[in-house]
């Protein structure tokens with residue numbers, strides 16, 4: 001089976017969200033030692049924003065519009081389709097996801113390819129599978145200590161559900177700028193949550 005591992009912090013080896021996502025992947029590999037990792041480091045190798053050619057291709061209806069403009073999008077969607085499990089590491093940037101992750105979303109959330117638009121709304125075309133998301137933030141966005149809005153969690157939930165991915169679980173690392181004690185407690189809690197979740201995850205089922 002494949003695990004798709006996506007990160008988007010620009011901070012390389014200093015990134016908390018990347019580190020926690022690597023911890024998630026390690027726990028999954030304990031369960032599935034022969035798993036292949038497909039790695040997308042969007043911080044190190046950012047994707048282009050949706051450009052003119054891509055937008056024309058998305059808005060077009062003819063089958064022949066399967067043009068070069070979709071080459072990158074097709075590759076990224078095939079990576080998603082081939083993965084039994086998806087791990088994402090993301091910082092919170094200005095209450096939501098960094099633009100590096102948004103650029104990936106714009107490539108993979110594609111009408112007539114990963115979702116269908118119907119009079120009743122958008123219907124996802126990808127088979128569901130587990131998605132585990134590590135989120136690092138300087139402050140708190142959930143719980144009693146929250147002093148800021150959270151547009152990251154509901155956004156990722158809604159956009160992933162749009163393409164069919166509903167089994168999404170978040171692992172927050174909150175308050176990383178609130179001192180060493182708060183950060184250490186956040187790490188301990190997040191790692192425990194990951195261990196518990198990874199131990200229960202049904203792995204190895206073929207992806208349709």
Ligand SMILES: Cc1cc2nc3c(=O)[nH]c(=O)nc-3n(C[C@H](O)[C@H](O)[C@H](O)COP(=O)(O)O)c2cc1C
Pocket residue numbers: 009010011014015016017018090091092093094095096136137138139140141148176
């Ligand atoms: C441009 C920018 C915007 C940020 N916005 C927020 C924010 O809205 N809320 C928050 O709690 N922390 C915010 N932070 C702090 C980061 O979320 C925090 O440093 C986190 O640990 C970064 O994760 P990383 O180490 O994986 O890059 C921001 C940091 C940067 C650089």
